[in-house]
Amino acid sequence: MEFVPGIARWFHVIAGITWIGLLYYFNLVQVPAMKDAAADGTAAGISKHVAPRALLWFRWAAVATWIAGAALLGPNFPAAFSLQPAYAGIGIGAWLGTIMLFNVWVLIWPNQKKILGMVPATDEVKAKARRVAFLASRTNTMLSIPMLFFMANGLTHKAAIGL
């Protein structure tokens, strides 16, 4: 079973790149592009063909990242999440990633379904859903900065910064 941490770490990084890469795509590319596209009447193409695909990979990559991360922590999972000193650095990263996963499935995805017309919603409900989904997505972008700091340095580079 000694191959499990290596496979889990590898899969954690691949899934994490997919998840956070799409998060940055949404925040740096799609949201600003939608404003311009709405102005010239081409937003429907993004809403119909791009956003649903991006969201599909986004939300399931989030789940895959978390599961691979949990597998990587293995027996140290409780020590990390209870912030035991030797695992507190990676534990903070794990907590931030868990909060981000919650935001994806509880705040972003249900509201995106209303925005994209996958579930019926009035214009007023859509407007509120748009704001909640936007802020949850921006919150995750903000949280990704410390999350990646603690993930990258929390366990493997202890000697470098003493975490």
Add this chain to the structure above:
Amino acid sequence: MKNPLDSILGTIISGLVLTLVLYVFLKNFIVAGV
């Protein structure tokens, strides 16, 4: 007051500040207690 998350720059600065806060918390309240 404007929400810093409404701009990309505000989001990045907020993330950097939170990183610093969590780092200080870790060094002074968790690791220092050992």
